[in-house]
């Protein structure tokens with residue numbers, strides 16, 4: 422074929438999280454974003470040092486292992502260790518800039534729940550994030566899913582979009598899972614069986 426075919430950019434969703442541990446709502450969020458936004462893939466990005474949180478219970482290696490177990494065999498889902506390899510606090514702005522530089526052929530959308538959508542204006546360099554990527558947000562029980570006004574303004578100025586995911590609210594959090602485990606309760610239906618098995622083998626989250 423003659424001429425230059427304009428290759429369509431790969432559409433990649435980025436799902437950052439502490440994943441302490443990864444659970445079924447994370448998977449549902451990724452799969453909803455993938456199908457609703459016609460993404461080619463969603464990359465799970467475990468945070469190395471999530472600077473706004475208390476110290477995590479599982480180690481970076483354990484969170485990485487659990488993410489990989491959870492996504493194994495699921496089409497379009499991948500894990501990305503960019504933040505685990507970086508020193509210092511994990512800033513999303515560094516991640517999106519590095520990924521855009523490394524993958525100029527890709528169009529990235531950062532995926533998040535309503536809690537972090539509300540919180541986004543406290544993130545380091547948040548206006549720069551909005552200038553780099555689209556956002557996709559899911560509702561979450563107990564959180565207003567209205568975007569903060571300064572975020573709406575920044576999105577309008579940047580030309581990037583805030584996609585609203587239509588997945589139903591899921592009342593599940595890693596906090597609830599850690600609490601369940603500390604009380605000796607089962608994870609059935611809350612996290613993939615392989616993750617539950619890993620948690621059991623490594624005796625994670627046995628104390629609240």
Ligand SMILES: Nc1ncnc2c1ncn2[C@@H]1O[C@H](COP(=O)(O)OP(=O)(O)OP(=O)(O)O)[C@@H](O)[C@H]1O
Pocket residue numbers: 437438439440441446447450532533534535536537559560561562590591592593594595596597
């Ligand atoms: N039930 C849920 N519905 C929608 N989004 C969710 C849900 N659980 C987590 N997320 C989103 O997934 C991303 C990663 O979340 P994270 O790893 O902190 O899990 P978490 O369940 O919120 O953890 P924790 O209870 O420890 O705060 C965040 O953007 C968060 O908003």
Ligand SMILES: O=C(O)c1ccc[n+]([C@@H]2O[C@H](COP(=O)([O-])O)[C@@H](O)[C@H]2O)c1
Pocket residue numbers: 436437438439440466468471473474511512513514537543544545546
């Ligand atoms: O960049 C920041 O300053 C920043 C502040 C808070 C949260 N984030 C990112 O938001 C994602 C979800 O965080 P969390 O704490 O809900 O697991 C994860 O990728 C974090 O690195 C990013």
